[in-house]
Amino acid sequence: MVHIAIAGGSGEVASEVIDALVAAKKHEITILSRRGLIWRTVNYDDKSELAEALQGIHTVLSFIQLMTDPNQQAQKNLIDAAILADVKRFAPSEYGSSTTVDMPWWARKDATQEYLKQVNESGKTIEYTLFQPGMFLDYLAFPYKTAKHLTPLNTMIDFENRRAVVVEGHDAIMTFTTVQDLAAVVARAVDYDGKWPVIGGISGNRIPVSRILEIGERVRGHPFVIEKVKLEDLERGNLKTSWSLETSHPSVSGEQATSLLKAVLIGILLSGAKGAWDVSDEYNQLLPDYKFTQIDDFLAEVWKGKP
Structure with a gap:
């Protein structure tokens, strides 16, 4: 102890x-x-x-x-x-x-x-x-709460509305835990x-965005609408999409949230394309007996029977 x-x-x-x-x-x-x-x-x-x-x-x-x-x-x-x-x-x-x-x-x-x-x-x-x-896998369940304390947040992959924003020419490797x-x-x-x-x-699931979309279309039973953005536009702070993020962390005030939501989506897309969400697996190696929640099972359970 x-x-x-x-x-x-x-x-x-x-x-x-x-x-x-x-x-x-x-x-x-x-x-x-x-x-x-x-x-x-x-x-x-x-x-x-x-x-x-x-x-x-x-x-x-x-x-x-x-x-x-x-x-x-x-x-x-x-x-x-x-x-x-x-x-x-x-x-x-x-x-x-x-x-x-x-x-x-x-x-x-x-x-x-x-x-x-x-x-x-x-x-x-x-x-x-x-x-x-990496990113919390729980966020792909938005708007449904899958943890006792963690607030659901939406991401660039919107399972609820079957849509996603991806960076053209980049199939980012993401880690979801x-x-x-x-x-x-x-x-x-x-x-x-x-x-x-x-x-x-801590690598619960190391997976390319394209694979997440495949799982999404299977568990949601419908193709996702994919909007592609250019890296150079994002670098200039331009987000040319029909939608953006809607929810922010509870620690962020309402005034801050309004200005941050666009910046966060741009940042997540840019950082993903540059490998920031492809985390290492030191603790997987130190704790080899620990069984992580698998993304396929998690998403199938969360979205089963959902409209």
């Missing part, structure tokens, strides 16, 4: 991971929150207070929302405090693609990754991993006795 601290524990992905850790009944868990919603209120601007809160902690899992930490100062302070408190392991707020190319809303992750490199080079070492599961599988792998990673890999790819 080890003592785990969850930073940003009121978030959706954090809640899924907490459920998996609680179900395992192996570890003591402390949840850090700005709001005092769950066990311990902390001030992320106060390193000394954070370090005191982290005394006796073995592993810190961060789920701090990037949009509320524009300079990543809260995560940097959390890293410094973890080192001061002799925390062994740290996982920053990642839980997505392998790179942030053309996704400015996630570019702040790069600053945290660079900071972790720097502190380890300076001798203040802390073991860390970047949990990267259910949020439950991510949570289960994180829980098992906490138990793992070996050294955590820095790049922590």
Whole structure:
């Protein structure tokens, strides 16, 4: 048993991971929150207070929302405090693609990754991993909710309306992993006795977009309407489609969401064409007995009998 601290524990992905850790009944868990919603209120601007809160902690899992930490100062302070408190392991707020190319809303992750490199080079070492599961498979079930906490979001492949937007000349390789599988792998990673890999790819399903569309047409019983966009148009910020995204993450305010939806779709398409969603499989290799939810089975079950 080890003592785990969850930073940003009121978030959706954090809640899924907490459920998996609680179900395992192996570890003591402390949840850090700005709001005092769950066990311990902390001030992320106060390193000394954070370090005191982290005394006796073995592993810190961060789920701090990037949009509320524009300079990543809260995560940097959390890293410094973890080192001061002799925390062994740290996982920053990642839980997505392998790179942030053309996704400015996630570019702040790069600053945290660079900071972790720097502190380890300076001798203040802390073991860390970047949990990267690709895109949540649950989003292909939109508008249906397939997880306890995760809010359904629509993507460039719209199963409900049997349509998709693809980049002309690019059959992007995507990684889709259910949020439950991510949570289960994180829980098992906490138990793992070996050294955590820095790049922590979690590959539930590695699949080209064309194959997803084939599955979609089969489980929906109707061809998808495909709209093709040019890479050069996307690079200029032009989205020449008849539809766009409609739902945004709950952490994004209504005013922000309106301006972000177009940018997010452009960014997902561009980053997909450039390989950002083709994540590695380090944790598949470390946990070879874990069985991931397969995309064919998941989509067939979700869309069975749906209009």
